[in-house]
Amino acid sequence: MSLPSHHPGDTLLIDYAGGGLCEGAALVVATHTAYCPGCRRMVGEMEAVGGALLDGIEPDETLSPDGLEALFARIDREEAGRPPRPPCQPAARPTAADAPRPLIPEPLRSYLGGGDLESRRWRFLQPGIRCIDLKAGPNVTTRLVRMKGGVAVPQHTHGDMELTVVLDGGFSDELGSFQPGDVAIGDPSIDHRPVSDPEGCLCLATTIGGLRLTGPIGRLFNRFMDF
Amino acid sequence: MQDTHTPMADTAPNLEDLLVAVGRGRDRLAFGTLFAHFAPRLKTYLRRLGCESGAAEELVQEVMLLVWRRAETYDPVQASASTWVFTIARNKRIDTLRREQRPEIDPNDPALVPEPDEAADRRLEARQSNDRLCAALKDLPPEQAELLRMAYFEDKPHSVISAEHGIPLGTVKSRLRLAMERLRRVLRDDA
Numbered sequence: 001m002s003l004p005s006h007h008p009g010d011t012l013l014i015d016y017a018g019g020g021l022c023e024g025a026a027l028v029v030a031t032h033t034a035y036c037p038g039c040r041r042m043v044g045e046m047e048a049v050g051g052a053l054l055d056g057i058e059p060d061e062t063l064s065p066d067g068l069e070a071l072f073a074r075i076d077r078e079e080a081g082r083p084p085r086p087p088c089q090p091a092a093r094p095t096a097a098d099a100p101r102p103l104i105p106e107p108l109r110s111y112l113g114g115g116d117l118e119s120r121r122w123r124f125l126q127p128g129i130r131c132i133d134l135k136a137g138p139n140v141t142t143r144l145v146r147m148k149g150g151v152a153v154p155q156h157t158h159g160d161m162e163l164t165v166v167l168d169g170g171f172s173d174e175l176g177s178f179q180p181g182d183v184a185i186g187d188p189s190i191d192h193r194p195v196s197d198p199e200g201c202l203c204l205a206t207t208i209g210g211l212r213l214t215g216p217i218g219r220l221f222n223r224f225m226d227f
Numbered sequence: 228m229q230d231t232h233t234p235m236a237d238t239a240p241n242l243e244d245l246l247v248a249v250g251r252g253r254d255r256l257a258f259g260t261l262f263a264h265f266a267p268r269l270k271t272y273l274r275r276l277g278c279e280s281g282a283a284e285e286l287v288q289e290v291m292l293l294v295w296r297r298a299e300t301y302d303p304v305q306a307s308a309s310t311w312v313f314t315i316a317r318n319k320r321i322d323t324l325r326r327e328q329r330p331e332i333d334p335n336d337p338a339l340v341p342e343p344d345e346a347a348d349r350r351l352e353a354r355q356s357n358d359r360l361c362a363a364l365k366d367l368p369p370e371q372a373e374l375l376r377m378a379y380f381e382d383k384p385h386s387v388i389s390a391e392h393g394i395p396l397g398t399v400k401s402r403l404r405l406a407m408e409r410l411r412r413v414l415r416d417d418a
Binding site (some may be wrong): 003010011012014015017018019021022023025027031033034037040041042044046047049050052053054055056058059060061063064067070071072074075103105106107108109111160161181 | 255259262263265266267268269270271272274275280283284287288291292295306307308309310311312313314316317318320321325327328329330331332333336338339340341342343353356357360361364365375376378379380381382383384385386387399400403404407408410411414
């Protein structure tokens with residue numbers, strides 16, 4: 001597989017490394033880094049910046065002086081009550097060859113709870129598009145979305161931010177062509193109409209602040225649509 | 228007793244060695260030194276994230292307990308001690324304060340797209356990079372350094388920092404990018 005060509009970029013990677021992204025957005029970024037050694041390296045560097053910032057932070061002088069003693073007492077209690085640990089048995093890992101296709105990397109794989117994607121309940125969104133809800137909050141949804149080949153999402157813009165990472169197949173919009181591992185970033189300044197590639201598209205999408213249809217007919221349907 | 232005439236840096240074992248000693252031999256003296264360095268900094272970190280003093284101290288205890296338990300898995304080639312402790316503290320506070328998981332790759336995942344081989348060879352020693360980064364952070368223009376601190380210490384993405392502080396989004400992005408470009412040069416330039 002070729003390496004991704006659409007990346008989250010420095011500022012989103014800093015948000016991820018610093019821990020400021022909500023879980024759904026962090027899941028998209030983390031999944032991208034499984035496909036992208038370059039961004040993985042950058043996250044490592046940004047975590048090193050976090051370490052240096054922690055080193056340079058002004059120490060809090062009000063820390064209670066008996067903290068260390070209390071911690072050792074707790075460690076002693078825990079270790080007294082616990083039988084010696086058996087040596088680690090490395091778990092047999094499934095090899096890439098016998099894993100189900102498409103190959104979903106961690107951390108997303110754990111969110112899907114194992115098993116075949118085909119056997120899951122896919123919810124209808126619009127003709128040719130189905131999804132599995134992974135996480136939903138008051139303002140954020142994280143979904144696995146599957147589009148049949150050549151299907152168009154109606155022209156829309158974004159209430160806040162939408163992060164999408166392609167897992168299989170691909171799609172194109174006004175900003176380019178997105179293939180496995182690529183991240184698409186939608187925000188209120190982006191008004192687009194993504195169309196899936198002929199082989200279809202499987203992607204992970206986190207939407208913050210919802211979507212707004214902007215096409216001439218779509219506008220009428222905004223209030224009825226569950227995006 | 229510490230000899231006050233001897234500079235710490237020359238005689239004291241570095242944080243990485245101490246962490247390795249905790250991992251290999253459950254060395255409590257080494258852990259005590261790590262605790263003295265990190266616990267007051269972690270408390271400041273957590274207070275900046277909005278914890279009140281008592282809750283921050285409890286969370287510091289939880290983080291340092293994880294440092295004790297996981298020290299065996301610490302690899303000084305991969306990360307400086309400060310970086311490693313930072314990631315543990317970050318994940319723990321996301322878990323405790325936000326009740327969310329921290330999604331991260333599994334470095335042993337067979338589905339992970341591997342890194343080209345040559346990249347690993349050119350990597351700086353983690354401790355050396357930490358020293359360089361600490362120095363470079365002091366040299367950053369103040370407006371870049373301040374935004375970087377907000378990005379790491381405020382539990383908010385840069386878009387929210389922009390809105391709350393009334394700094395245009397483009398300015399936030401360019402300052403963070405400039406800061407990161409400079410720090411990356413420090414990390415990648417082995418001259």
